[in-house]
Amino acid sequence: MFLPSFELTNKLAVVTGATKGIGKAIAVSFAEAGADVVLIARSEEQLEEVKRSIESLGSKAFTIQADVNDYDYIMEKADTIIDGRQLDIWVNNAGMNIRSEALEVTEKEWDQIVSTNMKSAFFLSQYAAKKMKDNQAGKIINISSVGGHTALRTGVVYAMTKSALIQMTKNLAMEWGKYNINVNAIGPWYFPTALTEKLLQDEDYVQDILARTPLKRIGKLSELAGAAVFLASEAGDYMTGQTLFVDGGMTIYGF
Template sequence: MFLPSFELTNKLAVITGATKGIGKAIAVSFAEAGADVVLIARSNEQLEEVKAMIEELGRKAVTIQADVNEYKLIKEQIDNIIGERPLDIWVNNAGMNIRREAMDVTEAEWDQIVSTNMKSAFFLSQYAAEKMKDNQQGKIINISSVGGHTALRTGVVYAMTKSALIQMTKNLAMEWGKYNINVNAIGPWYFPTALTEKLLQDENYVQDILSRTPLKRIGKLSELAGTAVFLAAEASDYMTGQTLFVDGGMTIYGF
């Protein structure tokens, strides 16, 4: 049972990268809190699976099969889906990483990571804000990373984009506060996702992660999804421009 300020009853949320890991957990948690959800991802089969899970919870779900870089397609489809219904919540979750040492990064890899992780988040946030400002309310949530705050051993371009999301969150919060739009971010450490699946099968790698994590364990997706519900709900109405690190304490160490 949710406290009233944590309810999302009859809210409409859009989530990118909504079929795996963090995005899937957030989508299901939003539905559990009472929201209807628009799911955006590339795999139609996986979209249908998550849609079915949400409908089993008694909420509505609509799917958009698209890459987040297809801004025009996404905007057109959402316009058709929601009509005059207010857009309440937007989650920029879709992201990617190519783990390379800095000397080995190619220009093509740079462009792909920057476009997916950063450029898409900006222009989709811009679209969401245009929808939200007419209703003088809305919540935008960016999924960043501890890598946006603390140096990573590899994945420099990924870390740069996640750092940019943190700064973008602050700037958009400042600009759009006048429309009563809250813009916040979440910075995860290690959770079981498609990006970390192979890494977490390496026991030596896991032990290295735990050595830098005060709570000495990998995060649970439910723990991250709860933070997203908080940022989407009335409970966080007086909070904007912030990044919440859900990291088992990793950023305390900063190494």
């Protein structure tokens, strides 16, 4: 068959920030494609809810209740879960934002956003790559943002971290390609998530978003999850170092 496979049967995937919005959609979509999924998030109740959803699809689900900044704990628990299995996919999705104007940003806000969005993604990617190097195969996917490409009202520190993820993706792809590890990123525009919930209740704000979006609508989480399945599967085997903007066409403008 000429069409490459989008199946993830027998694959083991890890998703951070896996209980809400984008992370939850990706985790469940991986399970729909056949993968077993390790879920990382802070809420035990929400982890169990997503775990049940995945198990109802016939896949296995494992949970790690942790803040994404607690690297040592996450790595220790992941070692126990992986335990001889091949780690195939790692998604750095966990992220946060504090919408402060540049003149008002505090050092505490800076440290919190940079650590959660950027530092954690690097060191967890490093952990994943060490596992994948042994197998000479693996897929790492970083969830960036159109805000890492284009100036937006997202807050300067958030934008800086998302831009850093795009550049990190390129450098890691260059370094780890020799181990057959693909490193790519996804840059979403507006989707219904916890970070955007309040903003999307403001009709004037929504109209501003739509004015910048050629497709004239907010994205569906299933559309974003489909991009992740593509990058994680055989279909994405020849893509690395790229940021796939799932944005309704927003980034074609020069805003």
